Amino acid sequence: MTINKNMASMVLAAGLCVGMSAAAKAEVWDMPLAYSGSNFHSVTAAEFGQCVTTGTGGAIEIVTHPSGSLIKGADIKRAVQTGQVPIGERLLSGHQNENAIFGYDSVPFLATSFDDADNLWKAAKPSIEKTLADQNLTLLYAVPWPPQGLYFKKEINSVADMKGIKFRSYNNTTTRLAELTGMLPVVIEAAEISQAFATGVVESMVSSGATGYDRKIWESLTHFYEVDAWLPRNYIMVNSSVWNGTSEANQNVIRGCAELAEYAGTWRSKEYTGFTLAGLRAGGMTVEPAGDALQSELKDIGATMTSDWLEAAGAEGQAIVDSFNAMQ
Numbered sequence: 400m401t402i403n404k405n406m407a408s409m410v411l412a413a414g415l416c417v418g419m420s421a422a423a424k425a426e427v428w429d430m431p432l433a434y435s436g437s438n439f440h441s442v443t444a445a446e447f448g449q450c451v452t453t454g455t456g457g458a459i460e461i462v463t464h465p466s467g468s469l470i471k472g473a474d475i476k477r478a479v480q481t482g483q484v485p486i487g488e489r490l491l492s493g494h495q496n497e498n499a500i501f502g503y504d505s506v507p508f509l510a511t512s513f514d515d516a517d518n519l520w521k522a523a524k525p526s527i528e529k530t531l532a533d534q535n536l537t538l539l540y541a542v543p544w545p546p547q548g549l550y551f552k553k554e555i556n557s558v559a560d561m562k563g564i565k566f567r568s569y570n571n572t573t574t575r576l577a578e579l580t581g582m583l584p585v586v587i588e589a590a591e592i593s594q595a596f597a598t599g600v601v602e603s604m605v606s607s608g609a610t611g612y613d614r615k616i617w618e619s620l621t622h623f624y625e626v627d628a629w630l631p632r633n634y635i636m637v638n639s640s641v642w643n644g645t646s647e648a649n650q651n652v653i654r655g656c657a658e659l660a661e662y663a664g665t666w667r668s669k670e671y672t673g674f675t676l677a678g679l680r681a682g683g684m685t686v687e688p689a690g691d692a693l694q695s696e697l698k699d700i701g702a703t704m705t706s707d708w709l710e711a712a713g714a715e716g717q718a719i720v721d722s723f724n725a726m727q
């Protein structure tokens with residue numbers, strides 16, 4: 400008993416020493432996230448951070464900051480690029496205004512299921528990696544949101560019913576969708592939507608069941624139409640100068656953790672799809688597929704948006720679509 404006790408305290412003392420020396424050398428990587436801590440992307444990022452902290456023996460400690468609390472969503476990429484923070488997460492299609500390629504995942508009705516979104520990601524990844532690399536950014540992993548549908552506070556049967564509605568958008572594609580359907584777009588970060596809906600600044604949006612659920616959207620809205628328009632991705636980027644200054648051993652740990660996170664995040668996104676739609680229903684919302692007339696009008700609008708995107712993204716965009724189509 401005494402021996403065991405002594406041994407235990409020796410182990411504890413040794414552990415503390417290791418812990419202390421690791422802590423003394425630890426490099427803290429603050430990691431801004433745009434979405435709330437309860438969102439599955441943020442949960443995955445926190446796990447990724449823990450994996451890196453453990454795997455590097457505490458040499459790199461990743462600390463996540465959800466809800467845009469450290470850096471606002473729209474500023475995260477610039478903050479990582481300029482080295483204000485070493486690492487961060489952002490919605491990839493949020494950068495469409497810089498380069499149309501970033502909007503590859505928000506082309507309406509191109510990839511409408513998780514399997515298709517996976518193939519489209521495979522087709523687009525080399526272009527995205529290269530575009531980011533040219534901006535001093537190293538891609539670590541990317542995870543899709545669940546399929547995007549339309550939220551309203553009244554029944555909608557056709558595009559004509561949408562006219563004049565104040566619409567929350569989150570990237571160029573969603574702004575364009577509003578314009579083409581006669582709605583009035585206002586760009587609002589997910590972290591701020593509860594307030595924007597509660598105060599009537601906006602009254603409609605396109606998003607996943609996940610975001611509506613996380614933001615308790617049933618407090619302001621009544622209808623969710625499953626349109627499955629696209630599955631946009633969040634991605635994790637690290638500043639390339641920081642990355643190049645990281646030891647090969649630690650880079651390997653980070654790559655391993657990133658692979659696990661992409662897998663776990665994608666799995667969560669799939670699980671969360673049904674769970675959050677049930678949550679919207681439990682909150683009192685009507686959740687159903689868009690009616691045939693509405694769906695076909697949206698397909699026409701989607702075709703216009705697809706040709707707009709192909710024109711903006713040029714040969715590189717066409718090559719992504721061609722390589723995706725070849726996988727079907």
Ligand code: PCA
Nearest residue numbers: 544569589606607610631
């Ligand atoms: N939620 C994010 C992006 C896509 C989604 O499902 C948002 O609404 O901002």
